[in-house]
Amino acid sequence: MNSLNRITSAIWQDDELLECVSVVPETPHTASFTFRAPSGALFAYQPGQFLTLEIPASGQPGGVVHRTYTISSSPSRPRSITVTAKAQADSIGTRWMLDHLKPGMQIKAMGPAGLFTNANSSARKFLLISAGSGITPMMSMTTCMWDEGRDLDIVFINCAKRPSEIIFQQRLEQMASRAPHLDLKFVVDEPDIYRPWTGYQGQFNQLMLGLMAPDYLEREVYCCGPEAFMQAVRDALSGLGFDMDHYYQESFGAPVQKEADQPELYDVVPDDTTSAEILFATSGVIAKVAETDTVLAAARSVGLNIPSGCTFGVCGTCKVKKTTGDVHMVHNGGISDDDIEAGYILACCSNPIGKVEIEV
Known part of the structure; x- marks a missing residue:
């Protein structure tokens, strides 16, 4: 003994x-x-x-x-x-x-x-968002809370290329079958061939977030995945008014070991007290607006008509060419990466930063 x-x-x-x-x-x-x-x-x-x-x-x-x-x-x-x-x-x-x-x-x-942990959190409700193998710390956190007998209130979101590439899917489903408030949501880029997929498909966005976790404002958020993925998650949350003091992330690239090494997150958050200027080059009209105004709203304010549909970045109707300047765009899948690379934006969900020129 x-x-x-x-x-x-x-x-x-x-x-x-x-x-x-x-x-x-x-x-x-x-x-x-x-x-x-x-x-x-x-x-x-x-x-x-x-x-x-x-x-x-x-x-x-x-x-x-x-x-x-x-x-x-x-x-x-x-x-x-x-x-x-x-x-x-x-x-x-x-x-x-x-x-x-x-x-x-x-x-x-x-x-x-490493510093990425919820071990010392006093939160009761969690939103765990990951992509690919970024699911691993979320699995550790969820299993630990499960083993401790905690009253789980977790929305667990994982994004993968295909359903066959979702890591831990069966283990998570087994836990969720015994925990009514462990809510699993999987998002894939495309289905596996000959295997229908009835879940979420496409790029994770604000619309999905609102459907998956309607009470996201009440949750503490932990995120892990590629840098571009985490940036998109931060943009979606901040654009919806989430208090980013309750957001924590880990990177695929270089996990942080000490508090002093924690990187600063320099996210663009449009400010209603900061002015911007949009030159609609084809029409020769200038609109002076706040950063929180969209390009679509600015065009309408000076009597210009940009065709639009959904007004929240899904349909792509309001796609226009940006020739100079910067905008902060948080879209919901209505524009391709190739179009963005070519300089196009969606006017309905793009906020001007400084001076911008648009072909309208």
Whole structure:
């Protein structure tokens, strides 16, 4: 008994190698790797934190690469620790793990570390938004709250390219079948061939947010995914009047270890006390407006007619060419990335910043 107590009271330190005990395929090019401490030590961390693994890599300095992976397991299950890794086309470390890391092998790890966690939150209602493998910290947070017996009130949104690429879908559905207020929402770019998809499809946007979580203003938001995805989420929330003091995010790129390293988020938020000027070049008319006025509203204020339909960035009817200047556009799928790259905007959901020239 004394020997057992001594083993189970020890906390793993990163000077001890981890032993891989299982490799579970999740989706294409994605697997969950579970480790234990050979000494029997337990793992102590906060849900949402990450590990840094030292991975063999021929041709790299020192013959290794270091890669950070968010922990997908929960600290409420401390006898093992799991990371879920997805290999991209140019992956080195993750590709080695998928091809070579097997049960019984040992690997050096550093951590756990990171500030992205809801462990100290006093919120009762959460909105977890992720894309791709950004789902991993959300899985850890949700599992931890589940294991603690908390009265879950979570809207869990994950975006993926196809339904077959939604990580943890079955595990989440199993939890949701036993927790009436764990509300799962999946968004895909396109369906799998020969497999009809009846859920949300397209780019995550304000309209989807309003349908998925009508009470989003009352929730604490945690977001993880590619930078462009998180930017779109922030734009959608701030445009709807969300208090961004209750928004937290983690990046695919470089998880933050210390508060001092937390990057500043310089989001554009149109200000009704800041003026802007729009030159409608074809008509030779200038409109002086506030940043909070849309290009469509500015055109109407000076007697110009830009054809429009929905007025919230879906139909694309009000697409016009911007030749100079900047606008802040938060659309809901009514314009393609190619059109944006070519200089087009949707007048109904674009706010002028400074001086702007439009071909109208």
